[in-house]
């Protein structure tokens with residue numbers, strides 16, 4: 221099976237792509253490699269996928285491109301003709317979406333509509349996409365079940381995710397495309413996102429810096445370990461449903477105070493706490509009802525928070541040591557990564573769609589100003605890595 225994974229250089233996308241390659245599927249990754257967080261982390265994820273493909277003999281292609289762009293996506297779909305789309309690319313993060321909602325509309329809503337259009341035009345058999353527990357917003361009925369209202373979103377990010385669900389449902393009703401939306405609940409683990417609490421707290425507690433604690437510590441989250449999430453994503457890829465949404469959580473909430481205690485135990489250090497008021501956009505509680513995903517996907521999370529955080533901290537310590545060893549100006553890091561790609565696995569064929577010009581990071585880039593350049597498959601083979609590590613994008 222050939223699966224096109226968008227956002228495959230990111231946290232959940234790279235784990236999903238890695239698991240698909242490990243079991244022998246062909247994987248096409250599309251990611252714009254934006255600089256929402258450290259780009260070298262995303263490049264390293266692509267490196268891991270390339271190594272996994274070489275190890276397993278699975279086919280792997282990487283395209284740097286904006287999923288919202290119809291022309292680029294049409295080119296990729298014409299070249300690759302994937303059986304399944306696993307659309308995980310998005311601007312993630314609740315708080316930044318309040319500051320800059322436009323980029324969220326572009327990368328979440330517009331990109332999802334483009335991907336649905338591709339699925340329709342190219343007869344994709346299954347369209348699996350990332351939604352979020354944030355669609356439950358300020359709901360007070362717990363645990364959150366898939367048929368609960370999603371009328372109470374409290375951030376632009378959540379609203380874009382709800383819009384994606386509505387669009388997917390509409391495409392199903394118009395064109396009978398199989399669509400499955402996955403509402404992820406606070407995912408953490410190795411290669412996680414540095415803007416999320418598990419990473420930030422581990423980083424600060426380890427280094428003896430104060431952590432920002434928003435609110436009185438009673439807000440609760442349903443933290444879900446990455447391997448459990450990947451098992452749910454693969455189950456959705458393998459079994460098309462006409463039109464469904466599923467919760468993928470852990471169904472064990474912990475409040476912020478308890479979460480900090482777990483990290484203190486795992487790291488072996490007490491946290492210094494900077495108390496701050498509640499943040500706009502944050503919801504007081506997330507708590508997944510897994511009845512439906514368990515019944516229809518066979519989804520059963522296995523990893524306790526303590527076990528998952530121990531694995532994350534182990535990875536984080538290794539990552540920090542590696543980062544210090546490799547710590548050098550950005551250009552040489554890029555060159556080092558690039559040459560490590562060049563030095564191995566020449567048989568892999570990388571397609572590249574990249575911007576023709578560097579663009580300013582601020583103010584936010586207007587989606588319409590985005591330009592992409594495609595290097596044909598032949599050019600790409602002749603110069604397999606040109607532009608793969610182009611300057612950070614939006």
Ligand SMILES: NC(=O)c1ccc[n+]([C@@H]2O[C@H](COP(=O)([O-])OP(=O)(O)OC[C@H]3O[C@@H](n4cnc5c(N)ncnc54)[C@H](O)[C@@H]3O)[C@@H](O)[C@H]2O)c1
Nearest residue numbers: 227230231232251252253254286287309310350404406407
């Ligand atoms: N991590 C979580 O706890 C969580 C929770 C709920 C939902 N989600 C959703 O899961 C998905 C994956 O999240 P993640 O945590 O891995 O985030 P991530 O930021 O690590 O990965 C997203 C990737 O998408 C890419 N991307 C963004 N916009 C793009 C565009 N327009 N075109 C091409 N690539 C683009 C980014 O470069 C990035 O590599 C997202 O849809 C996110 O909204 C994540």
